[in-house]
Amino acid sequence: MAIKTKANSTVTVDPIIKIRNLNTSYGKHQVLQGIDLDIYPEETFVILGRSGCGKSTLLRHLMGLEKPTSGTISIKNMDLLHTNQPGRAELMKKMGVLFQSGALFNSMTVGENVALPLREHTPLDPATIQIMTRMKLELVGLSGFFDHLPAQLSGGMRKRAALARALAMDPEILLCDEPSAGLDPIVAVGIDHLILKLKAAFKMCIIVVTHELASVFLIADRIALLDGGVFRFIGTREEFTNSQDPRVRQFLERRPDDEKIDPDSYVNLLLENQ
Amino acid sequence: MNSGIKTFGAVGRSAGEFFAQVARVADLARQTLYWSTVGAFRYERIRWNETFTQMVRIGVNSLPIVGMISFFVGLIIAMQSAYQLERFGAVVYVADLVGVSITRELGPLITAIIITGRSGSAIAAELGTMKVSEEIDALQTMAINPVSFLVVPRTLAMLIMLPCLTIMADFLGLLGGFVLGVVQLQIPYSAYFSHTADAILFKDFFTGLSKSVLFAFIIALIGAYQGLHVRGGAEGVGKSTTDSVVTSIFLVILSDVLFTALFFSTF
Numbered sequence: 306m307a308i309k310t311k312a313n314s315t316v317t318v319d320p321i322i323k324i325r326n327l328n329t330s331y332g333k334h335q336v337l338q339g340i341d342l343d344i345y346p347e348e349t350f351v352i353l354g355r356s357g358c359g360k361s362t363l364l365r366h367l368m369g370l371e372k373p374t375s376g377t378i379s380i381k382n383m384d385l386l387h388t389n390q391p392g393r394a395e396l397m398k399k400m401g402v403l404f405q406s407g408a409l410f411n412s413m414t415v416g417e418n419v420a421l422p423l424r425e426h427t428p429l430d431p432a433t434i435q436i437m438t439r440m441k442l443e444l445v446g447l448s449g450f451f452d453h454l455p456a457q458l459s460g461g462m463r464k465r466a467a468l469a470r471a472l473a474m475d476p477e478i479l480l481c482d483e484p485s486a487g488l489d490p491i492v493a494v495g496i497d498h499l500i501l502k503l504k505a506a507f508k509m510c511i512i513v514v515t516h517e518l519a520s521v522f523l524i525a526d527r528i529a530l531l532d533g534g535v536f537r538f539i540g541t542r543e544e545f546t547n548s549q550d551p552r553v554r555q556f557l558e559r560r561p562d563d564e565k566i567d568p569d570s571y572v573n574l575l576l577e578n579q
Numbered sequence: 580m581n582s583g584i585k586t587f588g589a590v591g592r593s594a595g596e597f598f599a600q601v602a603r604v605a606d607l608a609r610q611t612l613y614w615s616t617v618g619a620f621r622y623e624r625i626r627w628n629e630t631f632t633q634m635v636r637i638g639v640n641s642l643p644i645v646g647m648i649s650f651f652v653g654l655i656i657a658m659q660s661a662y663q664l665e666r667f668g669a670v671v672y673v674a675d676l677v678g679v680s681i682t683r684e685l686g687p688l689i690t691a692i693i694i695t696g697r698s699g700s701a702i703a704a705e706l707g708t709m710k711v712s713e714e715i716d717a718l719q720t721m722a723i724n725p726v727s728f729l730v731v732p733r734t735l736a737m738l739i740m741l742p743c744l745t746i747m748a749d750f751l752g753l754l755g756g757f758v759l760g761v762v763q764l765q766i767p768y769s770a771y772f773s774h775t776a777d778a779i780l781f782k783d784f785f786t787g788l789s790k791s792v793l794f795a796f797i798i799a800l801i802g803a804y805q806g807l808h809v810r811g812g813a814e815g816v817g818k819s820t821t822d823s824v825v826t827s828i829f830l831v832i833l834s835d836v837l838f839t840a841l842f843f844s845t846f
Contacts, residue, residue, distance in 0.1 A: 368716070368719075368720045369719070369720070370716055370719055370720070390622075391622065393722075394622075394722040395722075397719075397720060397721065397722035398721075398722050400720065402717065402720040402721075404713045404716065404717055405713070406712055406713050408712060408713035408714050408716065408717035409714075410709075410714055410717075411708075411709075411712070411714070421721070421723075422721045422723075425721070425722075425723050426721075426722065474721075
């Protein structure tokens with residue numbers, strides 16, 4: 306990708322994530338059909354799509370939780386799918402993940418949750434870890450909640466705490482799965498602003514999977530629309546709003562699917578199943 | 580004809596599913612062994628803090644219930660056998676009977692069954708809830724191995740505490756028989772004591788203990804397996820918890836049969 310710098314000269318940047326010809330199928334159902342994607346450092350890349358379009362599956366591939374049927378994913382020029390366990394662990398330490406439900410460990414306090422990656426992967430002494438944990442919690446606006454249990458927090462606060470944990474190891478890539486799902490609009494926009502703040506402060510690559518149009522226009526540098534296992538659209542915000550692709554238009558105009566109900570074929574379907 | 584083929588298909592599928600499940604349990608067993616030995620030294624470590632927490636939960640907190648039940652079982656065995664032995668005028672042999680049956684069989688077995696219901700199910704429910712709320716996924720994305728982080732401490736705690744509980748169950752079971760023998764059956768306590776001491780061989784005690792180590796591994800492994808393979812939400816956790824108890828008790832008793840056949844059938 307060519308980026309314009311202040312001096313109006315262009316420099317070429319290597320993508321931080323390269324996905325080539327990625328296929329995934331569950332049984333006969335093909336979820337991802339030959340996806341190619343480049344994501345660059347320091348950009349906020351939003352993957353849009355309706356439920357069941359394969360965006361969560363794509364994210365799980367990036368997190369290393371599920372293996373695709375075929376294709377390659379390389380992160381920082383390392384093959385995610387074919388490296389050995391220690392190599393993959395090193396790669397995972399450079400990635401932070403914000404899960405849809407937060408996925409905080411319910412048996413640990415908020416502070417312990419955020420401290421866990423540091424305790425596991427760094428040789429720092431407990432006092433230093435505690436200071437770093439408090440800093441991360443302050444960053445997300447939860448400074449007074451070090452000793453609270455996740456169950457004592459509200460949905461939005463839990464997301465913030467989960468974000469603090471994702472940031473614990475100062476990752477270069479942050480993956481967010483539906484950051485505003487299940488939150489009221491005001492709390493959701495708060496999370497969006499937090500993501501913007503992180504982008505400005507840490508210059509990391511942020512990948513967000515969502516279907517919230519409002520937050521897309523607030524945070525995205527580039528947008529991709531995933532539909533039926535392929536990308537229907539990849540481009541900037543402006544290109545997205547001006548796109549004439551029918552799927553993009555449908556998404557933007559929030560139009561429902563045209564329902565085609567054919568009584569004969571429905572009866573046939575019932576008869577076949579008997 | 581068609582239904583016959585369907586039946587064959589169903590049998591084949593469930594057999595295939597069964598063997599796939601056995602393979603997954605074996606794989607979890609392999610990973611648990613690896614991460615508690617070689618892997619622990621090479622990449623990770625053993626989390627002793629968590630292991631001690633689990634030892635308290637599995638072992639110390641089960642002391643009252645295990646102790647009480649084995650004491651009562653000792654009493655029951657003594658009462659039941661006294662009723663039969665009285666007819667031969669051999670009431671004093673209650674001591675032998677209680678001693679041998681408790682140390683060889685009932686101590687380890689009853690402890691294992693109580694701990695399956697109490698701690699095996701807890702392991703399945705806890706890991707299952709973590710799986711459902713994406714906590715296991717979160718561990719993996721943090722490059723923390725769930726087997727090393729969750730399964731190994733629980734398995735080690737089980738392997739350490741179940742034999743300890745069994746020793747206590749043995750003693751309290753013997754005490755139950757002793758109390759009944761001395762108070763109810765009027766056997767002089769010195770006679771009861773010497774009969775018990777003569778009847779129990781070190782081998783009885785030792786095989787009972789080695790069985791409990793085997794049981795411990797089964798309970799922890801099945802609990803962890805059922806927890807890590809939960810599908811669906813809260814309902815899936817409930818189903819896995821039930822399955823863990825049923826499967827563990829079945830496997831504990833099955834392995835007990837094999838173990839007993841191996842060690843005692845030739846004598």
